[in-house]
Amino acid sequence: MSGSSVVALCLLLVSLVACGGRAAADPVPAEVQRVLDRRAEAVLDHDRAAYTRTGTGAGFDNLGEVPLAAWSYRVTGVDRTGDTATADVELRYRIEGHDRGPVTTGRTVRLSRDGADGRWTVDSDRPAKRSGQQPWDQGAVEAVRGTHSLVLGVGQSTGALRRYADLADRAVPAVSDAWDGDWARRVVVLVPKSLEGMAGLLGSPASSYRGIAAVTTGETGGREQAPADRIIVNPDAYGLLGDLGKQVVLTHETTHVATRADTTAATPLWLSEGYADWVGYRDGDRAPAEAAPEMAGAVAEGRVPASLPTDEDFGFTADADELARAYEGGWLACRMIADQWGEDRLDAFYRAVGGHEKRAGAVEDAMNEVLATTPEEFTARWREYLRAEFD
DSSP, X not given: OOHHHHHHHHHHHTTTBOTTSOBOOOSHHHHHHHHHHHHHHHHHHTOHHHHHTTBOOTTTGGGTTOOEEEEEEEEEEEEEETTEEEEEEEEEEEEXXXXXXXXXXXXXXXXXXXXXXXXXXXXXXXXXXXXXXXXGGSSOEEEEEOSSEEEXXXXXXXXXXXXHHHHHHHHHHHHXXXXXXXXXXXXXXXXXXXXXXXXXXXXXXXXXXTTOOEEEEOOSSOOTTOOOOEEEEOHHHHTTSOHHHHHHHHHHHHHHHHHGGGOOTTSOHHHHHHHHHHHHHHTSOOOHHHHOHHHHHHHHTTOOOSSOOOGGGGOTTSOHHHHHHHHHHHHHHHHHHHHHTOHHHHHHHHHHHHTSSSSTTHHHHHIIIIISOOHHHHHHHHHHHHHHHHO
C-alpha cells in the first residue's frame, strides 16, 4: 500500500479510530462544557439574552436577587443519543460575603443539538437524583439582608423575611457572647414556602421534617474554605411558635453554625444539640420545667433516665415525646456543666470532645481532662440534677 493510501485510510477512519490505534475522543463533553461555561458567565453578568442563547431561560429570573460571588459548572459525564444528550454536572457557587468556599451540588442537564448548525443548547437543568433543590429551583428568590444575616425566601412576603432577619441578627451576638470560638458571625437563612419546600431543599421526604421548625446544613469539622452553613426553616412548624420559641430556634441553629468547626464525628448529639439549646435558652428566664416539660413529667413520675440520650434518640422519626426528652436531656446536661463547672469549662469540654478523630473515648477523655470526672460519675450527677430540678 502506498503512503498516500495509508493517509487516505487514516482520514477515512479518524471518526472511529485514530491512526495510532487509540479511540478518537468524543467531542460532545467538551462542547457541552463550553455551552455551560457561557451559561455561567451570563448568570454572573445578569445577562438574560446571553443566557437564553445557550438554551432555555427557565430559572434565570429566579436568581435575580441572589448575591452571587461565583457560579460555574463542571461536566462529569455525558450520555448522548443522536442529537440529544444528558449531562451529569457539578454546579459550584458562592454567596457574596458569606461563603468562603463554593457550595457544590449535582445537576442533571438535558441538551439537544440543532441540525442546522450543530450547536448544543440546554433544554432543562434540574437537581441530580440524590441532590437537594436550590432555592431558585422553587421560584423567584427574594433576598433580605440584616446586620449579621442574609435571608433568601421563596413565596414569602418581604415583611416575613425581614422578621427572620431581625431574629437572626439577635441570634448572632447572643451566640458570640456564649461561644468563645472563632466563627464568621453571620448566617444564611433559607425560607421556602412550605414544609414541602424545606424537604425539597434537603432532598428528603417531607415526613422526615414534619414538626421540625428548622435545621442547619453544613460540614462537620469545617475547613477554612468550607461554604457557610444554611439554616433552613420549616415555615409551617416555625409559624406555630411564639415569639420566644422563634428566637430560641434561630439562636439554636445559629449555634450550630458557630460551633461547626469544633463539631466532628466524635461529638455525640446530646452534646451538640444540648449545647445549642443551652445557648438558645441562656438569655431567657424560662424555668426548666417550662423549657423541658417532657423530662419534668417523666422525673415527677419516677422515670429518671438511666443514661444520657443516644444519637438514635434524636432521630426525627422517633416518638415525639421521646425526641423531646432527648433534646431536653442534652440541654440539661450542658446546663449542669455551665452551672457546676462554669461556662468556660462547657466551651472547653465541647472543643475537647470534637478534637478527637473518633467517637470512641472522646467523651471519656474530655470529661477527665476538662471536668475531672468520669462518664459514670457524670451520669450519676446528671440524674441527681434532674431530680433536684423536677422532683
